[in-house]
Amino acid sequence: MSNPDVLIVGAGPVGLNLGLCLLKQGLSFRIIDKKSGPTTSSNAVGVNCRTMEVWESLGFIDEAIKRGLKVHGTSLYSDSELLNQVKFDLIESKHDFMLALPQAHTEKLLLEELAKNGITVDWEHELTSINQSPEGVTVAIKHNEKDDEFSYRWVVGCDGYRSSVRDLSGLTRACHDLPLHFLMVDAEVSGEISTSTVNILFHDKGMIFMIPMRDSIRVVVEISTDEEYKHLKTCEPDIFREIVAKRYPKINIGRVDWSSAFYIHECLADNYRNGRIFITGDASHTHSPMGGQGMNTGIQDTWNLAWKLGQVKRGEAADTFLDSYSLERRAIGHDVLERSGKLTTMATTTNPILKRLRNFGIHHLADWDIVRSKVANGLSQSNICYENSPLVKHDQVRKSGQLKYPEYQGNKWTLLALNDSKDQLPSYVQIVSVKQLPLHAHYCLIRPDGYTAMYANDITEILEYFRKNHFNLK
Ligand SMILES: Cc1cc2nc3c(=O)[nH]c(=O)nc-3n(C[C@H](O)[C@H](O)[C@H](O)COP(=O)(O)OP(=O)(O)OC[C@H]3O[C@@H](n4cnc5c(N)ncnc54)[C@H](O)[C@@H]3O)c2cc1C
Structure with missing residues (x-):
């Protein structure tokens, strides 16, 4: 039996999502993970609208929504006083939450979802070496204390912050640590707190961040500059209760289901591709969890990569086309790092002038539609x-204002075409007749990932686009 097309290293949310995206593209793959089984703890909580649009295409959005809780905005407080509530209703998606x-x-x-397609993860399988040649990638995988060699056409590292795929394949990254330190719990919380919005409380000793979930509430407290608690390396529930009671006595932390402590690292890989090897998710970008972007960005990486691999595998595009993966997704990773870094600085600043400016801005400007729309569409990644x-x-x-068409991904x-077009196009393009298009154009070309590529009035412009971007026109 021949080896699958792709080896996915890492069965975190990003590797698992890549598997489902590859299934949609008709590629065969194997997933390995060095852990003994699925994760039981949860870092990420917030799933954004763009991820939901991807999951809709993959066929399980209704189930995801059934298992989660819809959160409709953010309530921002300063020293217990409500500054403002910013709703998410201006997100440009039907999933506006x-x-x-x-x-x-x-x-x-x-x-x-993978199991429904007969796919299971090979747990306790660790990638230990990787070498590529023009013919393929040879890897060593350790299982039961024994290393075996396998070859694949492509290898994708979804193996997180300490990625072996990245480091063993010579891909580099730039990193720096932020001087910020947090404790967090998933707990039962009672008192004055909105259970339909995220709650952000600014406080002189450090911010508190709360996300309502179906069965409990995620509470995060910053302790970086709190002289009394900044030395803590682990999160003890009683001490956590004490910190929250001192900063925000209007709530009470009850049963604690899970607790953890974390620091913030900011890293971005210099390239997400080295020949036949790719990296996605935390292997390529890590940053502050403010804004809930990490897992969502990783999921979008896989959505971008999978259709490109599919086209190259089917001979519809040249291998060079795969360079566009790193080009497009690294630029997004860079923006996410910048945005989450700014949000973190704003939320944790100890500078009294910046604090006053922040609170003034939230109190007076956050009601403006233009501000709300920019914030909501930025954080939900629907403005990409x-x-x-x-x-x-x-x-x-x-x-045109039409950045994407999720219904066609x-x-x-x-190719959206005015009236019934009989134009001859390559087999990987489907033609859909429409009555009207933005910009008075005759054609609108949409990529397989739903993003708008271009508008045109003549079919030769569309063919030229494909030729220029290394596609096979037959
Ligand atoms: C406190 C906190 C809150 C967060 N909240 C959010 C949020 O609300 N929304 C959001 O989008 N993101 C959030 N994030 C970020 C999110 O948790 C990460 O971005 C996400 O887990 C990354 O997923 P991943 O699959 O890339 O990596 P990981 O989840 O780290 O998975 C990598 C997998 O690779 C495996 N592996 C590693 N090396 C090897 C090897 N050599 N061989 C085989 N397997 C290997 C590991 O065992 C692991 O299972 C948060 C992060 C933190 C710390």
């Missing part, structure tokens, strides 16, 4: 349109 679904539940759901990519005619796309390109 954040889904609170603990990471362990997300991973369970993804594992179940790959503006610096050669695969997107960015000026047209921004002008899948494994083919879509």
